Amino acid sequence: MSNLTPREIVSELDKFIIGQSDAKRMVAIAMRNRWRRQQLPPELRDEIAPKNIIMMGPTGVGKTEIARRLAKLAGCPFFKVEATKFTEVGYVGRDVESMVRDLMEIGINLVRKEEMEKVKVKAEKHAEDALLDILLPSSKPKQAGMGFFNPAAPEEQEEQPSADQSSTREKFRKMWREGKLDDREVEIEVSVQGGGVEIMSMPGMEDMGMQVNDMIGKMFPNKKKMRKVKIREAYDILIQQESDKLIDMDNVAELARERVEQGGILFLDEIDKIAGNQEGGGSANVSREGVQRDLLPVVEGCVVNTKYGMVKTDHILFISAGAFSYAKPSDLIPELQGRFPLRVELTSLDKDDFYRILTEPQNALTVQYKALLETENLTIDFSREALEEVALNAQKFNEETENIGARRLYTIMEKILSDLSFEAPDRSGDSIVIDKEYVQEQLQDVTEDRDLSRYIL
Missing domain, CATH: 1.10.8.60 (Helicase, Ruva Protein; domain 3)
Known part of the structure; x- marks a missing residue:
């Protein structure tokens, strides 16, 4: 994505989205500006704010699809949320900062998947050896530091598997690779979450409930239990276990935070629904302006606390969309309007x-x-x-x-x-x-x- 020009980005979007050339050009420019900002000296780089976008148009013309395809093309963390799910602080509903925490979770999963791909070959080799150790426990090679030292028989410390054992192990390895052992069942040790305590969260406080449950889960160590599964499934479980051993999750969290801060995209759908009173007022609309005021610091740039650390939102790209059939962008509070300098109208389809x-x-x-x-x-x-x-x-x-x-x-x-x-x-x-x-x-x-x-x- 870093090497794609705006013209190439539009060409990629054309493969999935028909028409709406103005909107495609605008998001392509916004993405290219991110690359341009990374080429600048650090003192100037931090001063350049992202060019947030408002896409206007009736439902089903491609607003969400443009943002989704753009994020997939860029390989960056992307999260879509409806603005109507948020309410002003003090009312029952989601807190606006929860979308940043959700974006961070997506970033963690994205980076973790990439890191697992890097260690895939090594993890597969280790998983294959672990599988053969389960099938042939007697052929498991001795490792340094394992067992007890017997001074009366020091030569036994260097004992290696016999030729017969090695030959049998290689025969089983060949049979496994040819798929002849797939239907055989083995017992394998798996981890299960310890504790078993779960806190039920109140409506509107789901994020806090998830954090409390996560904290309680860390207080209780994972338990081990034996499961009887087919060898093919056991191999997949072992790959997962070996990959987890090879991946440094602290490094994953650091990379994910940097990617979210510098390349994250938050798509705010139905933003027109919080843009003033469409039906002339009423208690149902009481928190709309409050939601806008809660959104303002997140869009403007603030620090959000997540379970992976503090995340800055200064350079996250916000793409908002709405039909704007009853309201118009000027119905948003002036401070929020100023944070969405780019406007584009999508046309109806014929x-x-x-x-x-x-x-x-x-x-x-x-x-x-x-x-x-x-x-x-x-x-x-x-x-x-x-x-x-x-x-x-x-x-x-x-x-x-x-x-x-x-x-x-x-x-x-x-x-x-x-x-x-x-x-x-x-x-x-x-x-x-x-x-x-x-x-x-x-x-x-x-x-x-x-x-x-x-x-x-």
């Missing part, structure tokens, strides 16, 4: 966009449904006219009922393919072409009855 969504992306719905039904040995294909009819119906239903964007394609495709999905096991070996007439037949009842379409599509 028939041509829907057709491209069905055909162009690598993860297009048509590709997904073909792959799902091929698991039942049922081959389906879509004619161009059929997909154009689907796109036309998606546009029509969005106009006549509620505009839910590209999500309408999911409901329509499920309606069209429901019979085939049900009958697939009985039609193994068939090859079916879905044409325009088939689509019209499957959608006939909902297209003719507008009230029915509101419930089904």
Whole structure:
């Protein structure tokens, strides 16, 4: 990601997201600015704040997908949260700082996975040896410092496994690698969390409850118990155990904190829902402005306490999104508006966009449904006219009922393919072409009855 130019970032996003070129350009610039900041001298680097973004547009046009794909492309910690889950301090609901703690957890998992990949080869070798020790305890080679010293027989301290034992061990190693031992069961020692005490947290205080439970868990050492499992499963458990021994979790936490602070992305969805009183006031809206004021220091830059240490939010990139159909960005408190200098409006989708969504992306719905039904040995294909009819119906239903964007394609495709999905096991070996007439037949009842379409599509 560090070597990708804005043009290359947009090109990567084009593989999964149709249209919305302005939004793609803006997030590409924001990501490139992060790389540019890292090239600056430290004294100037710390002065440059991230260019936070507000994406405006109706639901289902790609706001969340752009942020999610961008984070995946960058390989950086990414967390999505709905702003409506937060409440002002003093009310029942989530504390805004909890999203930073959640982001840190994601960062830890991300770095830990990378570190495990680095030691994978060594962990596999150690796991294989440990597995052979379980299968052939008598062939386990003696290690320095193990056993008791017998001064009467010092030559026994250098005793090695006999030739027969070594030969048997290598035979078992070969059989294991060829998969001949996979179905055999062995007993293996595994760790289980000690203590067994769990504190039930009050509503709105789940984060505190998790921290208390974690603290209590550390007070009680993990217990060991024996489990009888198949050798293949035992091997996976041993790889996990050996990887944990090879990884320095303190180093993982340090790397994760640095990555979260310098490259983390927090996606605040439905931010328009806390932007003023949409319905003209009422007790349900009492904490909206309070949530904004609680968000302000986190977006502005503060230090949040997590179980892995203190995390600074000064350079975390905040991408917010909302339909803004009732409210507008200017309804946010002025201080928060100033922390989101970049604004971009995403356009509604039309028939041509829907057709491209069905055909162009690598993860297009048509590709997904073909792959799902091929698991039942049922081959389906879509004619161009059929997909154009689907796109036309998606546009029509969005106009006549509620505009839910590209999500309408999911409901329509499920309606069209429901019979085939049900009958697939009985039609193994068939090859079916879905044409325009088939689509019209499957959608006939909902297209003719507008009230029915509101419930089904």
